[in-house]
Amino acid sequence: MDFLSLAMNTAKSLGADYADIRIQRSSTEMIFLRNLSLKNTSLNEIYGYGIRVFKNGAWGFAHNNVFTEDAINKTVKKALVIAKESGRVKYGNGLTLAHERGYIDSYKTPFNLDPFDVPLSEKVEMMMGTNKTMLSFAEIKRAVFMLECRKDEKLFASTLGSRLDLQTLYIEPTITATAVTETDSQSRTFSQGGQARGWEWVQSLNLADKAVQISEEAIMKVHAGSLGAEERKTLLLDPNHMALTMHESVGHPTELDRVLGWEADFAGISFATPEKIGNFQYGSKIVNFVANNKLEGGLATAGYDDEGVPNQKWYIIKDGILQEYGNTRATAPIIGLEMSRGCNRATNYFDFPINRIPNLYLEPGKELLTPQELIADTDNGIYIEGRGSFSIDQHRVNFQFGGDMFWEIKNGKKVRPLKKILYKSNNPEFWNSVDAICDDRSFQTFGVTNCGKGQPGQRGRMTHGGSLARFRNIRVGGSQ
Amino acid sequence: MITRQEMQKAADFIRNHVKADDFNFSIGGAEELFTRFAQNGITQHIAGDKINVNLNVSFENKTGEASSNNLKEDALKHLIKTAESMAKLNQPDPEFVASEPAHDLPDVDNFSRKTADLKVEKIVDDILKCVKNAEGKNAKLSGISEKRIQNSFLTTKNGFEGFDQSTSFAHSMTMKREGVETKVSRSVKDHSKFNLDELIGQLNSQFGSLKNPVQIETGKIPVILRPAAVLNWLFYLIWTYDRRTADEGHTPFTDQIGKQFFGKDFTFRSRLDDPDLEASKFDNGGIPAENIDWIENGVIKNMSADRYYARQNNLKALRPYNIIVEGGETSEAEMMRIVKRGVIVNNFWYIRPVDRKTGEWTGLTRDGVLYFEDGKIQKSLTNFRWNEILHKATKRILALGPVVQQEYYAKIPTLLIDDFNFIDVTTF
Numbered sequence: 001m002d003f004l005s006l007a008m009n010t011a012k013s014l015g016a017d018y019a020d021i022r023i024q025r026s027s028t029e030m031i032f033l034r035n036l037s038l039k040n041t042s043l044n045e046i047y048g049y050g051i052r053v054f055k056n057g058a059w060g061f062a063h064n065n066v067f068t069e070d071a072i073n074k075t076v077k078k079a080l081v082i083a084k085e086s087g088r089v090k091y092g093n094g095l096t097l098a099h100e101r102g103y104i105d106s107y108k109t110p111f112n113l114d115p116f117d118v119p120l121s122e123k124v125e126m127m128m129g130t131n132k133t134m135l136s137f138a139e140i141k142r143a144v145f146m147l148e149c150r151k152d153e154k155l156f157a158s159t160l161g162s163r164l165d166l167q168t169l170y171i172e173p174t175i176t177a178t179a180v181t182e183t184d185s186q187s188r189t190f191s192q193g194g195q196a197r198g199w200e201w202v203q204s205l206n207l208a209d210k211a212v213q214i215s216e217e218a219i220m221k222v223h224a225g226s227l228g229a230e231e232r233k234t235l236l237l238d239p240n241h242m243a244l245t246m247h248e249s250v251g252h253p254t255e256l257d258r259v260l261g262w263e264a265d266f267a268g269i270s271f272a273t274p275e276k277i278g279n280f281q282y283g284s285k286i287v288n289f290v291a292n293n294k295l296e297g298g299l300a301t302a303g304y305d306d307e308g309v310p311n312q313k314w315y316i317i318k319d320g321i322l323q324e325y326g327n328t329r330a331t332a333p334i335i336g337l338e339m340s341r342g343c344n345r346a347t348n349y350f351d352f353p354i355n356r357i358p359n360l361y362l363e364p365g366k367e368l369l370t371p372q373e374l375i376a377d378t379d380n381g382i383y384i385e386g387r388g389s390f391s392i393d394q395h396r397v398n399f400q401f402g403g404d405m406f407w408e409i410k411n412g413k414k415v416r417p418l419k420k421i422l423y424k425s426n427n428p429e430f431w432n433s434v435d436a437i438c439d440d441r442s443f444q445t446f447g448v449t450n451c452g453k454g455q456p457g458q459r460g461r462m463t464h465g466g467s468l469a470r471f472r473n474i475r476v477g478g479s480q
Numbered sequence: 481m482i483t484r485q486e487m488q489k490a491a492d493f494i495r496n497h498v499k500a501d502d503f504n505f506s507i508g509g510a511e512e513l514f515t516r517f518a519q520n521g522i523t524q525h526i527a528g529d530k531i532n533v534n535l536n537v538s539f540e541n542k543t544g545e546a547s548s549n550n551l552k553e554d555a556l557k558h559l560i561k562t563a564e565s566m567a568k569l570n571q572p573d574p575e576f577v578a579s580e581p582a583h584d585l586p587d588v589d590n591f592s593r594k595t596a597d598l599k600v601e602k603i604v605d606d607i608l609k610c611v612k613n614a615e616g617k618n619a620k621l622s623g624i625s626e627k628r629i630q631n632s633f634l635t636t637k638n639g640f641e642g643f644d645q646s647t648s649f650a651h652s653m654t655m656k657r658e659g660v661e662t663k664v665s666r667s668v669k670d671h672s673k674f675n676l677d678e679l680i681g682q683l684n685s686q687f688g689s690l691k692n693p694v695q696i697e698t699g700k701i702p703v704i705l706r707p708a709a710v711l712n713w714l715f716y717l718i719w720t721y722d723r724r725t726a727d728e729g730h731t732p733f734t735d736q737i738g739k740q741f742f743g744k745d746f747t748f749r750s751r752l753d754d755p756d757l758e759a760s761k762f763d764n765g766g767i768p769a770e771n772i773d774w775i776e777n778g779v780i781k782n783m784s785a786d787r788y789y790a791r792q793n794n795l796k797a798l799r800p801y802n803i804i805v806e807g808g809e810t811s812e813a814e815m816m817r818i819v820k821r822g823v824i825v826n827n828f829w830y831i832r833p834v835d836r837k838t839g840e841w842t843g844l845t846r847d848g849v850l851y852f853e854d855g856k857i858q859k860s861l862t863n864f865r866w867n868e869i870l871h872k873a874t875k876r877i878l879a880l881g882p883v884v885q886q887e888y889y890a891k892i893p894t895l896l897i898d899d900f901n902f903i904d905v906t907t908f
Contacts, residue, residue: 040545042536042544043546046549059525063526063530078527091518119569120565262622263518264620389833389834393830393844395906398863398907422842455516456626480840
């Protein structure tokens, strides 16, 4: 008997109300190059399985890396024992699971060139070349290239009869140039985050050109001026920057486990409570946030989540109004939903799946509008590119963001670079201040690979996206 | 859980089969139990053993590293093949450092039998006690209990060999009712020193003091930072407290070694001989831990340095393995009489750098804020955002409280700091 069937048969025979098993092999290649020194060149491979058992409305989860019949049976029993212990302190009258059926299916991230088949020497040579380009600028004192490639191969089975074979892959290259003067140190980074694509995507990025661009901009930035005291201003936020703001101020507040208070002790809760569904003006009428776990290249795109629920597409915010959450089979029924949206994901085999942000993006504007036209239409504002300082309260209301590159806009033109810029805002003021979004010709995605959440902590991943958008009347100023 | 003997056997296999010029081989094993609860019920319960096997090899100064979670001979052969193949394909590392030779390791006991023997039934009993306490206040409780046993082993081609075994138990809980929420947490290496009743008492005391929080105007306000807040800030100080980044001009610590850079009342150390605190015997490169004075009366004495940078600059390779901030004797009640008015902060949240060069950070308050005036607590406040140059804030320390054990690796006092820069408020 195969291990999947053995585990499910054992769970059923021991009286589990529901059980699933996820056998997972995760391979991660990391290369970290700093100033031509290879600080890390590593390949990590971990392989094991996690078994969830649901009994009398409570969970138990046990994991192991020993693949024998005896070990599988012991792991199922361990999960059942602690599920019974969980049942001594039940959540309400006990958790219930949203309806789902079994699936027999497979999914594989589409790609042409597997990054694990690209020789290390080729990767390092490319990275060294980029590093040398950055260091050829006299004021660039630190040049960093980080490359991460990760592959997850999962076999999933549940007592609902599911048998899933899921293979996902992503690559994340990041280059950073830091310029240093007598009095300051400023960095500029090129990164599109992680993308579920093959090595051909890295080849298409023209990283040699990007290395020149970010070096020049880091030097520009270190010599740039800043703003004075905070005042209300117009902001233009590029998709790369907005990925972070939407992650923090829309993605996390609309995770149903947070809304329900399941993260109250650590990551926090949410102001976006269930009575606001269908009536809360989260953003202006042109603001539409789409959850799409079928997004091509998306990091949450995997065919199914880690409890066998198919990937889906739905609106979180439609015409500015809060519509729905991202949820799981255990959280959805608590607010009266019959089905899960499939957002339960785990990072490694030994991790318990938790409610995660789906791939989430701001829908492009419906009117034709290019970034050049939007800048030309802005009299006085600040254009922010890339990610910088970020901090948000544990209810996801008050936040302060920086950025990676800043430009002052006067009379429809970028007139000078700036540094050390911060803006402060609140939910729902921020997304209600949007008065223009460029069309889909400038839509870009950014894959987050380091979303920290959970106790014990897990490193989740998902993709965000959007087109250049304009925010009016935001508090903007320079740092101290 | 993996034993020392199994680790030793794997190390022998590696020694006999590695062809590379040099190697570092480490094994980390852990037995873990995580019992997580929310809204007065257990929502997550995880049990299992983990293992991490890591091999770093080099041919001259070309390096490669591979890791896995398997100690079988086939897996170790694959590990060697992978690491050696990577090293052969790699380019030379100009900052390569040969592995450590044999060292005498400090005599530290990081293991507690009481913690190792802790059963799931006892943990669930204690959670039930905490939940009943919350229910008695019509409140909801969320948190986690974590039990961990860890074995660490490291050996090198050049003769280093070290083994360490440690235990820890941690319990945290957040109690919430309508607009009031507060949290307590504690971790210890020896579970017999964990006092649940005292922690519940602290939770009840904090919870009871918070009622109908109101907003006040922001500005530079004296603040009493309780130990959890001070420790939260220190994590971020430690993150940037590195000699090389200072010397290269990226942080405010450039050219400040030996100088009075922090306030004269601020002293921060790592110590091997504190019986309550874990002190791992060696780091992942094989450098033995030693007593370190990081900051003494505000003067920067030592900063973290890796083995390469330490060797190049005739420094010691150092890292903080535990955190002790020197305290004083001023009680919180006495602190409230030192300044006319101020706020008491239980904890900070989401601290991030605003400007690494100046050392400016942002963050928020969390888990309850109180306003005091004329020596008495007057009301609860909603949370603040602050932007502050934290090393400068240590120059405004007005008083220090007695040191308390906040975590199994940290002893921290309460601090009274003048003119803390609160710049915004939030709605709760």
